[in-house]
Amino acid sequence: MAIFFDPCAKIFTIETKNTAYQMKIDKYGYLLHLYYGEKIKQNMDYLLSFLDRGFSGNPAEEAENRTYSLDVLPQEYPYWGSGDYRNVALWTENPDKTIASSLVYDSHEICSGKYRLNRLPSAYAEDTEADTLKIVLRDTVNGMKVTLYYGVFAAKDVITKSVTITNAGEAELIVRKAASSVLDFIGGDFDLVHFQGRHAMERNLERLPVKHTSMVIGSRRGTSSHQHNPGMLLCEPSATEKSGSVYGALLSYSGGFTAEVEKDQFDQTRMVLGISDELLAYPLQPGESLELPECIHAYSSLGFGKLSRIYHDFIRDHVLPPKSKTMKRPVLLNSWEASYFDFTGDTIVALAKEAAELGIDLLVMDDGWFGKRDDDNSGLGDWQVNEQKLGCTLGKMIEKINALGIDFGIWVEPEMISEDSDLYRAHPDWALQVPGRSPIRSRNQLVLDLSRADVREEIYTQICSVLDQGNITYLKWDMNRSLADIASAVNLPGKILYDYMTGLYDFLGRLQKSYPDLLIEGCSGGGGRFDTGMMAYTPQIWCSDNTDALDRLRIQYGTSFFYPVSTVGSHVSAVPNHQTGRITPFEVRGLVAMAGTFGYELNPALLSEEEKQQVREQIGTYKELQPLIFSGDYYRLSDPFRDSFAAWNIVSKDKKECLLTAVILENHANMAVNYVKAAGLNPELIYEDQNGNKYQGAALMQGGIPIVPAMKDLAAYQFRFRACES
Numbered sequence: 001m002a003i004f005f006d007p008c009a010k011i012f013t014i015e016t017k018n019t020a021y022q023m024k025i026d027k028y029g030y031l032l033h034l035y036y037g038e039k040i041k042q043n044m045d046y047l048l049s050f051l052d053r054g055f056s057g058n059p060a061e062e063a064e065n066r067t068y069s070l071d072v073l074p075q076e077y078p079y080w081g082s083g084d085y086r087n088v089a090l091w092t093e094n095p096d097k098t099i100a101s102s103l104v105y106d107s108h109e110i111c112s113g114k115y116r117l118n119r120l121p122s123a124y125a126e127d128t129e130a131d132t133l134k135i136v137l138r139d140t141v142n143g144m145k146v147t148l149y150y151g152v153f154a155a156k157d158v159i160t161k162s163v164t165i166t167n168a169g170e171a172e173l174i175v176r177k178a179a180s181s182v183l184d185f186i187g188g189d190f191d192l193v194h195f196q197g198r199h200a201m202e203r204n205l206e207r208l209p210v211k212h213t214s215m216v217i218g219s220r221r222g223t224s225s226h227q228h229n230p231g232m233l234l235c236e237p238s239a240t241e242k243s244g245s246v247y248g249a250l251l252s253y254s255g256g257f258t259a260e261v262e263k264d265q266f267d268q269t270r271m272v273l274g275i276s277d278e279l280l281a282y283p284l285q286p287g288e289s290l291e292l293p294e295c296i297h298a299y300s301s302l303g304f305g306k307l308s309r310i311y312h313d314f315i316r317d318h319v320l321p322p323k324s325k326t327m328k329r330p331v332l333l334n335s336w337e338a339s340y341f342d343f344t345g346d347t348i349v350a351l352a353k354e355a356a357e358l359g360i361d362l363l364v365m366d367d368g369w370f371g372k373r374d375d376d377n378s379g380l381g382d383w384q385v386n387e388q389k390l391g392c393t394l395g396k397m398i399e400k401i402n403a404l405g406i407d408f409g410i411w412v413e414p415e416m417i418s419e420d421s422d423l424y425r426a427h428p429d430w431a432l433q434v435p436g437r438s439p440i441r442s443r444n445q446l447v448l449d450l451s452r453a454d455v456r457e458e459i460y461t462q463i464c465s466v467l468d469q470g471n472i473t474y475l476k477w478d479m480n481r482s483l484a485d486i487a488s489a490v491n492l493p494g495k496i497l498y499d500y501m502t503g504l505y506d507f508l509g510r511l512q513k514s515y516p517d518l519l520i521e522g523c524s525g526g527g528g529r530f531d532t533g534m535m536a537y538t539p540q541i542w543c544s545d546n547t548d549a550l551d552r553l554r555i556q557y558g559t560s561f562f563y564p565v566s567t568v569g570s571h572v573s574a575v576p577n578h579q580t581g582r583i584t585p586f587e588v589r590g591l592v593a594m595a596g597t598f599g600y601e602l603n604p605a606l607l608s609e610e611e612k613q614q615v616r617e618q619i620g621t622y623k624e625l626q627p628l629i630f631s632g633d634y635y636r637l638s639d640p641f642r643d644s645f646a647a648w649n650i651v652s653k654d655k656k657e658c659l660l661t662a663v664i665l666e667n668h669a670n671m672a673v674n675y676v677k678a679a680g681l682n683p684e685l686i687y688e689d690q691n692g693n694k695y696q697g698a699a700l701m702q703g704g705i706p707i708v709p710a711m712k713d714l715a716a717y718q719f720r721f722r723a724c725e726s
Contacts, residue, residue, distance in 0.1 A: 029104030057083030074184035089179035095171035121536030143169030167284035179274030181295035202527035203558035222483025253293035281494025312564035324539035330361035338603035345390035354604035381423030383462035398470030409474025442481035451499035508537035547573035570596025675704035
């Protein structure tokens with residue numbers, strides 16, 4: 001058991017392999033946070049200080065003692081109404097319209113196994129792999145119960161948190177703000193690292209010192225968004241890839257979120273992470289509960305690299321669908337950049353024939369196969385095969401493709417509806433729209449109200465009808481706009497965004513159960529919903545609509561801080577690139593895409609014979625290396641935003657195999673030699689590369705590999721090292 005309770009000191013201690021987490025029930029029942037960090041063997045309540053802090057208020061129990069204030073004490077789940085003026089986790093509106101709470105300890109439970117959430121995705125484990133701590137806090141005035149859940153994965157150095165708010169009173173409560181996790185630090189300076197961006201340039205690392213202000217990032221878009229990823233890091237200012245304390249917090253939620261970091265008047269730092277409180281007004285009738293998304297926490301005393309590998313292992317083993325652990329991912333060709341909307345059944349089969357000749361496993365028919373859909377202005381919601389366009393039934397076309405030795409996949413966008421569609425003409429109230437106002441359109445489409453069960457049922461039935469028409473092994477689930485008109489014909493505005501997201505998860509969960517062998521790839525204009533909420537259903541997500549190899553180096557660099565390579569949808573595309581116009585060598589595009597699920601976004605018929613041979617070689621190399629790429633330990637060897645080269649290596653768990661990739665980003669006359677230092681090897685072993693050269697592991701890590709300048713732009717290098725006898 002990794003959870004301990006000291007009944008005399010009233011202290012909870014959570015232990016993982018290398019970390020400890022402590023909290024204390026104080027003499028008034030308030031739950032105070034004591035410590036999170038490297039493993040210790042002591043009660044840490046000696047860190048608490050009690051001083052008269054002037055304008056910091058005192059609770060009723062300490063009316064005569066000005067040295068006790070929740071405005072300065074570290075808390076496990078702070079709330080408005082305690083005299084704490086910092087960012088809090090919880091705001092609730094009482095039946096009399098006041099906003100106030102008073103949460104004190106009620107009970108706790110420690111058990112083997114991992115808690116599970118009902119409406120939201122959560123990490124899973126065998127009973128021997130995790131333990132659960134459940135702490136119940138109660139408001140003695142309105143009867144509200146707040147249950148804090150802690151999932152402890154001791155061997156993985158991970159602690160998950162979730163919260164359930166229950167109205168155990170006799171009148172309606174309204175939840176205005178409800179975060180999933182809080183971390184309070186009594187002292188210390190920190191930097192905030194977060195991942196900002198935009199469509200087609202997601203997850204750019206930004207590092208900022210935490211100052212005496214409230215730093216807020218998040219998404220109001222109804223998705224986790226291209227603009228901010230729902231994860232952040234707090235680190236000591238000197239932290240690097242290999243050294244220093246780093247704390248991670250990653251929210252398993254695909255909707256709007258808010259992350260707050262604040263240094264207070266006494267240099268204490270608080271981090272709050274949860275669903276967005278903007279437009280939130282969730283009513284709870286007596287007996288009803290609100291379940292909050294899970295937050296995944298990890299700590300590393302050995303810098304960013306170690307923390308990333310903790311998250312990679314955890315997501316692979318405890319978040320992604322279990323079948324994805326052993327699933328051999330197909331090398332696919334997507335039809336989008338090959339033909340866009342302009343195709344027939346014959347041209348799709350011809351594309352499959354080209355793919356088969358190159359050794360590609362799967363052809364994906366992208367947008368344009370359904371309803372009235374020859375551009376992006378119509379047809380969404382009408383998920384019936386356009387047999388006139390295909391010239392045959394979907395089943396017949398799939399049979400032709402399968403006969404070539406190729407699997408078949410298909411694109412859908414089930415959350416959207418076009419005004420020019422039969423579905424909208426029959427059910428205009430099924431779209432999210434504000435009554436009496438013109439809708440906000442994006443990509444000339446509206447959003448279906450997935451908070452409604454009847455809407456979900458209709459779309460689910462349509463999608464299943466398509467999937468049942470043939471041997472479809474892959475589904476690309478897209479979502480190409482943000483939510484704007486937050487109004488429903490049947491749901492309350494303050495509930496819509498949360499209920500929409502739980503409705504989406506319900507839909508995906510049903511699909512997962514009905515088609516257990518179907519590989520679903522997530523997408524939201526590329527990486528607009530790249531999060532562990534979606535990954536519970538879609539083990540790979542299209543990393544970005546930007547397939548330019550140079551830009552992808554930077555996008556995939558930021559992505560790697562939390563997410564494993566096996567989740568990163570990455571393909572070789574045509575040049576000039578369709579997003580940037582840049583021309584990059586075929587070899588570079590291939591090596592960059594190998595740091596992901598690998599595939600192609602192009603028309604093979606337009607390739608030269610030399611390029612086709614390169615495709616065959618790339619596919620052969622990738623298939624040989626996929627087990628290492630997907631399960632090995634990932635090390636960042638450079639920062640492509642600052643360095644003149646991008647480099648990374650992946651090392652097998654037994655440290656006997658290593659794949660090192662480097663791309664030179666700058667090309668100048670008379671350039672210096674770059675030395676790329678490997679990481680994660682066994683320093684005592686001897687490694688042999690593909691050319692028969694031998695190196696000691698220590699030499700590769702301390703001296704590095706010389707990258708000799710090449711007389712070409714964006715030169716790329718791939719080294720494969722295997723341990724040998726001598």
